[in-house]
Amino acid sequence: xxxxxxxxxxxxxxxxxxxxxxxxxxxxxxxxxxxxxxxxxxxxxxxxxxxxxxxxxxxxxxxxxxxxxxxxxxxxxxxxxxxxxxxxxxxxxxxxxxxxxxxxxxxxxxxxxxxxxxxxxxxxxxxxxxxxxxxxxxxxxxxxxxxxxxxxxxxxxxxxxxxxxxxxxxxxxxxxxxxxxxxxxxxxxxxxxxxxxxxxxxxxxxxxxxxxxxxxxxxxxxxxxxxxxxxxxxxxxxxxxxxxxxxxxxxxxxxxxxxxxxxxxxxxxxxxxxxxxxxxxxxxxxxxxxxxxxxx
Numbered sequence: 001x002x003x004x005x006x007x008x009x010x011x012x013x014x015x016x017x018x019x020x021x022x023x024x025x026x027x028x029x030x031x032x033x034x035x036x037x038x039x040x041x042x043x044x045x046x047x048x049x050x051x052x053x054x055x056x057x058x059x060x061x062x063x064x065x066x067x068x069x070x071x072x073x074x075x076x077x078x079x080x081x082x083x084x085x086x087x088x089x090x091x092x093x094x095x096x097x098x099x100x101x102x103x104x105x106x107x108x109x110x111x112x113x114x115x116x117x118x119x120x121x122x123x124x125x126x127x128x129x130x131x132x133x134x135x136x137x138x139x140x141x142x143x144x145x146x147x148x149x150x151x152x153x154x155x156x157x158x159x160x161x162x163x164x165x166x167x168x169x170x171x172x173x174x175x176x177x178x179x180x181x182x183x184x185x186x187x188x189x190x191x192x193x194x195x196x197x198x199x200x201x202x203x204x205x206x207x208x209x210x211x212x213x214x215x216x217x218x219x220x221x222x223x224x225x226x227x228x229x230x231x232x233x234x235x236x237x238x239x240x241x242x243x244x245x246x247x248x249x250x251x252x253x254x255x256x257x258x259x260x261x262x263x264x265x266x267x268x269x270x271x272x273x274x275x276x277x278x279x280x281x282x283x284x285x286x287x288x289x290x291x292x293x294x295x296x
Contacts, residue, residue: 034061038125041117042110046129047103049110051122052147052179060121067118069150071209072274076108078214079155079207084192085162095192098162099144100130111148112274123149125179129166141166145180155209156200158182162189260292 037060039051053060083098099107107128114124127145145160160180164187180186182204190202196211256264267288271281 039117039122041114041124042106044106046131047106047110048125048127049107049114050125051114051118052125053119053121053123060119062120063123063149064151065118065120065123066150066153067115067120067122069115069118069155071112071115071150071155073105073109073112074271074274075209075214076112077104078217079209080104080108080111082194082197082214082218083157083205084194085159085189086192087163087189089188096163098146098159098191099128103128103130103144115148115150118149123147127177127179140168143177145177145186147180147182150209153208153210155207156204157191157207158201158204159189159191160184160186160203162187256292260288263288 034054034056037053037055040048041051042049053063055061080099081097081101081104084095085098086095087093107126111124111126118124125145125147127143129141129143132140132142143161143164143166147156147158147160149156158180161177166177178186183201185203191199191205193199193205196208196213198206200206264285267276267281267284270276276284
């Protein structure tokens with residue numbers, strides 16, 4: 001994971017200048033009769049997702065976003081799983097995921113809800129952390145943050161932090177850290193676009209989210225036990241269009257009870273509509289079939 005300790009020297013001065021500029025921006029806006037509005041969509045100890053807008057004269061300013069936007073959590077999971085970064089200045093650094101596997105589903109679900117509730121004046125701000133343990137004793141917490149919005153039928157992602165190691169004495173609550181701002185560099189890295197994505201800056205992507213490639217999980221896979229794994233992708237190679245995880249042979253419909261068939265049909269509809277994740281679908285399907293003796 002990217003270990004970005006507290007910057008020193010010229011890096012510290014650069015980071016401090018950027019944060020001071022951001023801190024001074026809000027009072028300046030207030031002096032012009034503008035204020036930042038936030039509507040919390042999801043807040044847990046490790047993830048915070050809000051809708052952010054700027055109001056003048058008491059009214060949020062329309063920024064021309066194509067909101068509300070309906071993108072299923074499953075599709076967003078597939079999109080976020082394909083976003084990689086190269087830390088630092090890129091010299092000799094390895095390509096790494098912007099979000100860890102354990103973050104994908106919670107972030108995708110919250111982002112989907114936020115985009116569906118957003119107005120043309122609101123962008124989505126995501127701050128999320130994950131924890132790693134070393135030597136079985138020491139824990140390290142890492143922050144990833146980005147701004148998301150849909151415009152011109154493209155999903156825009158602007159990252160602020162990716163895998164930023166949080167100082168241990170501050171805790172992991174994401175409310176303590178500055179929100180990402182498009183165009184403001186908060187740490188050094190660059191995003192690596194894959195198919196159906198275009199880099200619009202070192203840390204920003206414009207994504208053709210309707211592309212069929214995002215219908216299937218190509219960067220992550222679900223094992224038969226429901227465990228989610230991320231595939232390793234080499235920087236020199238194109239992202240493979242990997243097949244879906246193998247599923248067991250479907251039982252003979254004629255051997256199943258009518259109640260079981262209805263449950264399976266409802267479950268399949270929920271998966272196709274993006275209301276449940278692939279892992280949840282597989283787990284629930286096994287539970288339904290286990291209750292019906294005809295499925296053996």
